[in-house]
Amino acid sequence: xxxxxxxxxxxxxxxxxxxxxxxxxxxxxxxxxxxxxxxxxxxxxxxxxxxxxxxxxxxxxxxxxxxxxxxxxxxxxxxxxxxxxxxxxxxxxxxxxxxxxxxxxxxxxxxxxxxxxxxxxxxxxxxxxxxxxxxxxxxxxxxxxxxxxxxxxxxxxxxxxxxxxxxxxxxxxxxxxxxxxxxxxxxxxxxxxxxxxxxxxxxxxxxxxxxxxxxxxxxxxxxxxxxxxxxxxxxxxxxxxxxxxxxxxxxxxxxxxxxxxxxxxxxxxxxxxxxxxxxxxxxxxxxxxxxxxxxxxxxxxxxxxxxxxxxxxxxxxxxxxxxxxxxxxxxxxxxxxxxxxxxxx
Numbered sequence: 001x002x003x004x005x006x007x008x009x010x011x012x013x014x015x016x017x018x019x020x021x022x023x024x025x026x027x028x029x030x031x032x033x034x035x036x037x038x039x040x041x042x043x044x045x046x047x048x049x050x051x052x053x054x055x056x057x058x059x060x061x062x063x064x065x066x067x068x069x070x071x072x073x074x075x076x077x078x079x080x081x082x083x084x085x086x087x088x089x090x091x092x093x094x095x096x097x098x099x100x101x102x103x104x105x106x107x108x109x110x111x112x113x114x115x116x117x118x119x120x121x122x123x124x125x126x127x128x129x130x131x132x133x134x135x136x137x138x139x140x141x142x143x144x145x146x147x148x149x150x151x152x153x154x155x156x157x158x159x160x161x162x163x164x165x166x167x168x169x170x171x172x173x174x175x176x177x178x179x180x181x182x183x184x185x186x187x188x189x190x191x192x193x194x195x196x197x198x199x200x201x202x203x204x205x206x207x208x209x210x211x212x213x214x215x216x217x218x219x220x221x222x223x224x225x226x227x228x229x230x231x232x233x234x235x236x237x238x239x240x241x242x243x244x245x246x247x248x249x250x251x252x253x254x255x256x257x258x259x260x261x262x263x264x265x266x267x268x269x270x271x272x273x274x275x276x277x278x279x280x281x282x283x284x285x286x287x288x289x290x291x292x293x294x295x296x297x298x299x300x301x302x303x304x305x306x307x308x309x310x311x312x313x314x315x316x317x318x319x320x321x322x323x324x325x326x327x328x329x330x331x332x333x334x335x336x337x338x339x340x341x342x343x344x345x
Contacts, residue, residue: 030072031124034063037085039131047168048099049136050091054206060087060126063110067121075119087113091135099137103130138168143180145201147219150185158184158192161218165201167211179203182219192221228267230319236264238302238327239282243290250331252288260284260302260327265319272310281305286327299328 040057041050052058063085065075079085087110094109096102110116110123143165147158165180180201188197196218202210238261240252254260264283266273276283284302292298301324310316318324 029066030069032065032067032072032076032121034065034075034079034085035059035061036079037063037087039087039089042088042090044090044092045097047138048091048097049138049170049205049211050089050096051134051136051206051209053132053134054209056209058131060106060110062125062127064124064126065116065121066124067119071120075121085115087115089133091133094133096133096135099135102133102135104133105129106131136170139171140166141169141173141178142166143169143178143201143203145182145217146179147182147184149189150183155184155189155221157222158182159220161196161220165213165215165217167201167203167213169203170205180213182217184219188219189221192219193223196220226267227269228315228317229270231266231268231273233264233266233273233277233283236261236284237282239285239305240288241285242288245290246288246293246331249334250293251334252286252329253332254286254327254329255297256328260286260325262325264304264325266316267319268310268316272307272316275307275310276316279305279307284325286329288329288331292329293331297328297330299326301326 037060038057039052039060041052043050065072067075075085089104089109091097094102094104096104106126106129107123110126113123116123145160145163145165147155147160149155160182167180169178180203182199182201184192184197184199188199191197197220198216198218200216201213204210238254238257240254242250242252266276268276282305284304286300286302288298288300292300304318304324306316
């Protein structure tokens with residue numbers, strides 16, 4: 001006769017096996033020192049400014065995590081990949097939602113952290129033991145708006161619409177601090193000279209800590225005054241650059257040399273004009289190409305050798321960039337020229 005399997009005994013064996021594996025896993029608990037954890041403040045109440053000694057986040061100098069070997073290995077890998085361990089601090093949940101100074105006992109706080117518990121780990125110890133918490137009440141104030149550039153220089157010519165903004169600021173701020181800023185990059189400054197730029201004002205609560213207004217403002221800038229003055233270069237110089245295959249075989253005869261060497265009208269700063277006039281290279285260059293020898297009378301615009309630094313800074317240009325001088329020239333073989341210079345027998 002076939003014996004029926006005894007499911008009760010099988011269930012007991014499976015249960016005992018699972019218990020053994022669970023016990024073995026717990027018995028293999030490992031510890032992991034962590035030095036890359038940070039505690040950051042969650043902004044849950046807009047009418048409060050919560051900080052750790054005026055900073056919005058602090059590092060945990062040392063924290064020992066404990067848990068099953070597998071969980072510890074997962075956390076170790078996460079830390080090695082540079083993800084770090086970020087822990088949220090909500091002052092309201094810690095019963096610190098009234099203005100004042102508090103002390104946060106760190107170990108119990110970390111033991112309650114949902115993320116650490118979700119990872120199946122627990123905190124054994126930590127340093128420091130206590131963190132100072134400062135809670136400042138904020139009140140609504142109307143602030144003037146000041147525009148600044150990337151170097152924090154005021155942009156006094158900027159027009160802001162509206163010129164003031166309502167924001168929550170610390171109650172003890174004096175009148176001298178009641179200014180909201182708008183930061184404009186160089187590109188935004190140039191754009192504001194053409195059409196309004198929208199940016200959101202902000203206040204600085206402490207180093208690295210800002211609060212933004214709820215709505216943006218529009219900023220315009222007046223057109224930039226022309227820094228360049230008009231000049232005439234009365235005695236320009238011309239250089240001729242031949243390709244290597246033409247050198248020694250042809251010389252260049254510029255038919256309209258007087259026209260090419262006529263005074264050059266430029267716009268420049270005084271420094272850029274002086275650098276252009278004093279440079280050792282010619283003021284203009286005519287580039288002659290290999291294919292020009294096959295053309296009866298080639299013509300080509302000359303290249304103006306403005307100083308590179310002055311060009312990069314926008315400090316020099318032709319008064320009429322669309323009308324550079326155009327040279328009309330011929331390539332004459334050197335051998336023919338020499339033959340013509342030999343006096344008759």
